[in-house]
Amino acid sequence: MxxxxxxxxxxxxxxxxxxxxxxxxxxxxxxxxxxxxxxxxxxxxxxxxxxxxxxxxxxxxxxxxxxxxxxxxxxxxxxxxxxxxxxxxxxxxxxxxxxxxxxHLCRPCPWDWMPFQGNCYFFSKFQQNWHDSVTACTKMGAQLVVIKSDDEQSFLQQTSKEKGNAWMGMSDLKHEGTWHWVDGSHLLFSFMKYWNDGEPNNEAEEDCAEFRDSGWNDVPCSAKKYWICKKPAVSCTKK
The missing domain is CATH 1.20.1270 (Substrate Binding Domain Of Dnak; Chain:A; Domain 2)
Structure with missing residues (x-):
């Protein structure tokens, strides 16, 4: 090379x-x-x-x-x-x-509502007074809960016991001592057994009813409580 x-x-x-x-x-x-x-x-x-x-x-x-x-x-x-x-x-x-x-799927109740015996129930995540709770339920196309049966009472009492004291749609605002529901119906005598011992006592202008412990209690309507709305479930009949 x-x-x-x-x-x-x-x-x-x-x-x-x-x-x-x-x-x-x-x-x-x-x-x-x-x-x-x-x-x-x-x-x-x-x-x-x-x-x-x-x-x-x-x-x-x-x-x-x-x-x-x-x-x-x-x-x-x-x-x-x-x-x-x-x-x-x-x-x-x-x-x-x-x-x-x-x-096209049919749900009897909205996602955040709980179904029970043909009705839907909404349990609030925050507290407010009784009048504002009535208004909130109305805006959702429902009512502050009106109890119609013993089974419904047991279901709501147990659920509110787990979640916290909650308003129901009952008061004696129209006439002291005469309790009626927000739909205009009067409290049945057979439901009087659900009051806690010594209640209602109207100690301090307690004109609205709440779920408390194992029964009902009267409390001032201005108090802040959770609240429960109720409306009928949607029918899912196949077309």
Missing amino acids: NDSEEETTQQLSSLDEEHLINSGTIYSIKGFQFQPPYVLKRAAVHLCHGHGLFVQLFCLTVSAILLLVVLVKVSNVANSQEQEQVNKDKIYQKMAQLKPQIK
Whole structure:
């Protein structure tokens, strides 16, 4: 090999070493980055320090292998992203198909109301006075609860016991000692048994009724209590 050929070989080897090995090359294709493994890089460094056509071919082969590895990894990432998008499209398509069916589903009571024997009951999350509670129920197309049966009384008494003392739709505001419901009906004699012992006593202008402990209690209407609304459940007759 003459001096010119030897010089060319050295330049090629130096170029391969600089750009493929020593620089810690990071290949980037469409945002995907890959750095050659350290062991492979060090092995190629030592070999590429040699001279001759064989060394040049070896360095080119290493470069081709590294490029192939990068392409394989990029391809895998691309396939994974494509499959993820396909799955998303399928989910959106299923949701679009189910949407009309969901609209036609019938719920006897709204989501935040509790069903019981053909009626829906709303138990408030905050407290307010009796008059504001009556208004709140009216705005929701309901009434502050009017009790019509012993089963209903047991259900409401137990629930209010768990959630906190709550207003019912009963008062003696029109005439002291004469209790009536917000729908205009009078308190039945058979329901008098639900008053707690010694109640109603009207100690301090206590004109409104609440669920307390295991029975009813009269309390000033200005007091802040939870409240219970009631309205009929929706009929879900199939068309």
